[in-house]
Amino acid sequence: MTRKILIPFLLLMAFQANAQIKYTPSPENLKSREWFQDARFGLFIHWGVYSVLGDGEWVMNNQNIDKETYQKLPNFFNPVNYDPKEWVAMAKAAGMKYITITSKHHDGFAMFDSKLTDWDIVDRTPYKKDIIKMLAEECRKEGIKLFFYHSHLDWYQENYFPLGRTGHSSGRPEKGDWYKYLDYMDGQLTELLTNYGEIGGIWFDGDWDKLDADWRLEKTYSLIHKLQPACMVGNNHHLAPFPGEDFQMFEKDLPGHNTTGFSGDSKVGSLPLETCETMNNSWGFNLQDKRYKSTKSIIQYIVKAAGYNSNFLLNVGPMPDGRIQPEFVSTLKEVGKWMEKYGETIYGTRGGPVPPKSWGVTTYKNNKVYVHVMNAENSNLLIPDFGKKVKGITLFTTSEKLKYKQDTFGITISLPKDIADETDTILVIEI
Numbered sequence: 001m002t003r004k005i006l007i008p009f010l011l012l013m014a015f016q017a018n019a020q021i022k023y024t025p026s027p028e029n030l031k032s033r034e035w036f037q038d039a040r041f042g043l044f045i046h047w048g049v050y051s052v053l054g055d056g057e058w059v060m061n062n063q064n065i066d067k068e069t070y071q072k073l074p075n076f077f078n079p080v081n082y083d084p085k086e087w088v089a090m091a092k093a094a095g096m097k098y099i100t101i102t103s104k105h106h107d108g109f110a111m112f113d114s115k116l117t118d119w120d121i122v123d124r125t126p127y128k129k130d131i132i133k134m135l136a137e138e139c140r141k142e143g144i145k146l147f148f149y150h151s152h153l154d155w156y157q158e159n160y161f162p163l164g165r166t167g168h169s170s171g172r173p174e175k176g177d178w179y180k181y182l183d184y185m186d187g188q189l190t191e192l193l194t195n196y197g198e199i200g201g202i203w204f205d206g207d208w209d210k211l212d213a214d215w216r217l218e219k220t221y222s223l224i225h226k227l228q229p230a231c232m233v234g235n236n237h238h239l240a241p242f243p244g245e246d247f248q249m250f251e252k253d254l255p256g257h258n259t260t261g262f263s264g265d266s267k268v269g270s271l272p273l274e275t276c277e278t279m280n281n282s283w284g285f286n287l288q289d290k291r292y293k294s295t296k297s298i299i300q301y302i303v304k305a306a307g308y309n310s311n312f313l314l315n316v317g318p319m320p321d322g323r324i325q326p327e328f329v330s331t332l333k334e335v336g337k338w339m340e341k342y343g344e345t346i347y348g349t350r351g352g353p354v355p356p357k358s359w360g361v362t363t364y365k366n367n368k369v370y371v372h373v374m375n376a377e378n379s380n381l382l383i384p385d386f387g388k389k390v391k392g393i394t395l396f397t398t399s400e401k402l403k404y405k406q407d408t409f410g411i412t413i414s415l416p417k418d419i420a421d422e423t424d425t426i427l428v429i430e431i
């Protein structure tokens with residue numbers, strides 16, 4: 001091919017490839033995104049047969065447990081105290097609007113009744129019940145949206161081959177049909193999006209295990225949107241969003257930060273945002289992990305996330321008997337009390353108009369800007385100019401009017417005395 005023909009040909013190919021990956025979200029999907037952003041606070045649940053060992057959800061990999069041995073675990077998983085009513089009531093009382101639960105984690109074990117494998121809760125455990133179905137029904141009754149965390153990575157399936165960076169001790173044979181694995185994954189997603197009613201979203205994780213693999217994401221994402229157009233797709237690939245995704249998530253970090261090393265390549269995009277965090281230091285149940293976060297730090301995380309225009313997804317790892325550990329339950333109760341009082345400054349708001357500062361963050365809704373002071377530095381607070389004329393400033397809790405001065409530098413507010421120890425002092429600027 002001559003240069004003259006080759007260049008237009010390559011341009012045409014590039015154009016076609018782009019046209020293929022162009023994604024236009026449906027009106028239903030756009031509505032879900034608005035709902036999602038208004039919701040601001042959700043419950044993350046990491047639950048699987050690994051909880052029996054009380055050593056987190058990576059135990060199969062971390063303790064080098066081979067597949068044959070790991071298969072004994074479901075025999076001990078009998079969550080007789082599992083009560084979805086209690087879980088959903090707990091989430092609601094904490095002020096959470098949605099639940100994201102692991103339908104399958106990296107051990108490949110389906111927590112739902114899958115017809116595509118017997119490596120699932122109904123076929124392998126003495127409990128024999130589909131906990132996802134039970135939860136879906138309760139969520140529907142209580143007006144809580146349900147999302148599924150679904151792992152791309154699978155330490156159990158033989159077709160997950162070539163192996164990625166993890167799960168090498170599982171003892172799988174040195175062969176497998178990758179595209180059959182992807183068909184299997186799409187098949188399970190079809191089950192999840194067909195048999196469990198309306199699903200808020202799919203939260204993927206684990207493609208970082210095989211960065212150079214053909215994950216066929218486009219096909220999987222279109223399948224999801226075809227089955228349920230309103231269902232939001234998110235992927236914890238730790239990169240900037242790909243076409244077909246509807247929200248962007250961050251792990252253990254606020255958007256744009258990278259204190260944990262997960263978010264190195266994830267530039268903040270324009271999709272709705274979500275950040276997730278643990279209540280101690282583990283996702284799956286960990287018997288020995290007592291690094292419980294305080295109620296204050298959790299509330300401040302919710303507030304900061306909202307100031308960054310992001311949702312906050314807070315994790316619990318239920319125990320193998322189906323209960324959520326009392327330490328988490330009591331903290332969530334306290335968080336709920338705060339949300340009940342101050343939720344107006346979080347739900348339905350968007351981050352800004354002033355970017356996060358060392359003293360705190362701002363959120364806004366209609367003609368109100370909520371100033372969340374979490375770290376008062378002195379008795380006056382200078383808010384940089386954000387281009388609006390201020391009509392008045394009050395303290396959220398008492399509606400007490402505060403003195404302020406607005407000039408070309410911004411707004412200087414006289415803070416009430418003795419707020420140093422408060423979780424969050426909220427000022428309301430009316431514009």
Ligand code: FHN
Nearest residue numbers: 057058205236251262276283
């Ligand atoms: O490997 C997982 C981990 O187990 C957990 O599910 C978290 C949740 O964000 N994500 C992965 C690590 O990026």
